[in-house]
Amino acid sequence: MCGIAGIIANFEVSGFLCWALHTLQHRGQESGGISTYNSGTVHKYKGYGLVSAIFTNDTLSALAGKTGIGHVRYPTTGGSEQENIQPFNFMFRGHSLSIVHNGNLVNTDELRYEYEGRGHIFSTTSDTEVIAAILANEIIHDQTVDAAISFCMQRICGSYAVIFMLDGALYTFRDPLGIKPLCLGWFKDGGYIVASESVALDAVGAKLIRDVAPGESLRLRAGKVYSRQVMSASSPAHCVFEYIYFARADSVIDGISVYDVRQKIGALLAKEAAVTADITSPIPDSGTAAATGYAAASGIPFREALIKNRYTGRTFIMPTQAKREMAVRMKLNPVRGHITGKSVILVDDSIVRGTTSRRIIAIVREFGAKEVHLCIASPPVIAPCYLGTDFPTREELISHHKSVEEVRKAVKATSLTHISFEGLVKAIGLPCSHLCTGCLTGVYPLAIPGEERELRDIERIDPYKNMEA
Numbered sequence: 001m002c003g004i005a006g007i008i009a010n011f012e013v014s015g016f017l018c019w020a021l022h023t024l025q026h027r028g029q030e031s032g033g034i035s036t037y038n039s040g041t042v043h044k045y046k047g048y049g050l051v052s053a054i055f056t057n058d059t060l061s062a063l064a065g066k067t068g069i070g071h072v073r074y075p076t077t078g079g080s081e082q083e084n085i086q087p088f089n090f091m092f093r094g095h096s097l098s099i100v101h102n103g104n105l106v107n108t109d110e111l112r113y114e115y116e117g118r119g120h121i122f123s124t125t126s127d128t129e130v131i132a133a134i135l136a137n138e139i140i141h142d143q144t145v146d147a148a149i150s151f152c153m154q155r156i157c158g159s160y161a162v163i164f165m166l167d168g169a170l171y172t173f174r175d176p177l178g179i180k181p182l183c184l185g186w187f188k189d190g191g192y193i194v195a196s197e198s199v200a201l202d203a204v205g206a207k208l209i210r211d212v213a214p215g216e217s218l219r220l221r222a223g224k225v226y227s228r229q230v231m232s233a234s235s236p237a238h239c240v241f242e243y244i245y246f247a248r249a250d251s252v253i254d255g256i257s258v259y260d261v262r263q264k265i266g267a268l269l270a271k272e273a274a275v276t277a278d279i280t281s282p283i284p285d286s287g288t289a290a291a292t293g294y295a296a297a298s299g300i301p302f303r304e305a306l307i308k309n310r311y312t313g314r315t316f317i318m319p320t321q322a323k324r325e326m327a328v329r330m331k332l333n334p335v336r337g338h339i340t341g342k343s344v345i346l347v348d349d350s351i352v353r354g355t356t357s358r359r360i361i362a363i364v365r366e367f368g369a370k371e372v373h374l375c376i377a378s379p380p381v382i383a384p385c386y387l388g389t390d391f392p393t394r395e396e397l398i399s400h401h402k403s404v405e406e407v408r409k410a411v412k413a414t415s416l417t418h419i420s421f422e423g424l425v426k427a428i429g430l431p432c433s434h435l436c437t438g439c440l441t442g443v444y445p446l447a448i449p450g451e452e453r454e455l456r457d458i459e460r461i462d463p464y465k466n467m468e469a
């Protein structure tokens with residue numbers, strides 16, 4: 001979970017990058033930053049907190065340039081140290097390199113060790129710096145930027161959507177499985193944008209062209225996009241949790257409307273749960289689209305049982321358990337008249353640790369609900385994610401060590417229904433073989449030490465095969 005954006009245009013880009021990052025804020029709230037390039041100088045500004053708190057008109061004015069990249073961070077690899085706030089900026093042999101990354105490499109340690117052996121000194125604990133080190137090392141050894149990207153993509157393993165700026169030129173590449181989203185858009189006034197989600201394009205008035213393909217690398221100029229298919233996989237492995245929870249509902253990811261997927265999940269869940277109740281309510285906001293689908297398919301009226309304080313962060317992406325607990329209390333307040341004496345269906349996106357569900361059900365019962373039926377828009381999360389999501393240990397996952405019935409008892413729900421795995425895949429509309437479902441099945445699309453791997457081939461294809469976007 002992180003959000004990234006890059007713009008190259010005929011106009012100053014810092015304000016547009018700030019809006020794009022603000023729109024991607026749901027992907028990371030710990031910190032953010034922007035780097036721009038203007039006449040040989042890289043301007044940079046970054047800090048902790050929300051985008052609206054980091055940037056002011058003055059700081060944005062100081063970020064001069066018609067090319068820039070930005071990042072909002074949720075920490076996965078590397079801690080919350082200031083050094084790990086992106087973009088990272090480097091100078092080497094007269095070049096300036098600024099880079100942002102969404103995803104998680106699974107071979108960071110080996111690569112760090114190898115490059116430290118060659119004399120490279122790392123100043124952060126982030127996997128993104130490893131990507132930068134590989135790119136810089138190739139360029140130092142007289143490789144073209146395209147060749148450096150190809151080499152880098154062959155060496156790094158994991159999920160990655162990367163945007164970098166080298167001497168004011170903008171490049172981007174996406175891992176061969178397309179695990180994390182990345183899309184391309186254009187400005188009618190001249191220029192291009194790449195960003196994690198299409199909502200960032202909408203926010204800045206850009207038009208979506210298409211998704212960056214898995215294994216593709218793009219070199220962007222203000223008037224042209226050069227594309228190379230650097231890596232190829234027998235099938236992609238798009239993260240199912242982008243559709244369930246991570247992405248904004250109004251995004252279109254890999255050609256699929258996230259809102260539509262969530263509504264379909266809700267409709268299928270209504271058939272699978274077959275619960276009788278007085279109202280269908282979302283746990284806002286990520287359960288809302290699924291709840292509308294549930295209500296429409298079941299005929300049980302949609303009524304909001306809980307109102308969200310929109311000025312507190314998403315509980316799941318708060319970095320510590322204590323902060324998550326406090327955030328739930330601050331975040332949701334019941335609508336007493338919709339709850340008292342009623343049988344309530346609560347629709348949520350997922351159960352990870354179970355603490356949030358337990359607390360919300362307790363609040364709804366406290367306000368007089370007769371029954372609380374919990375309907376979950378994902379199958380049980382039973383395994384860790386090594387590819388960019390912060391549920392790293394099996395011990396933390398309530399569904400890893402408890403059956404559905406045991407989880408129901410633990411969260412004190414009247415009933416608990418998860419969408420079936422088949423129902424989820426049907427709602428997304430892609431073949432199961434095109435999805436990463438590692439955290440739901442314990443079987444991953446690439447090699448992770450100690451874990452089971454799906455059979456999926458990844459190869460380098462002709463790096464000089466050019467095609468235009």
Ligand code: SF4
Binds near residue numbers: 242
């Ligand atoms: S393991 Fe789960 S959260 Fe991680 S990339 Fe795969 S589907 Fe997404």
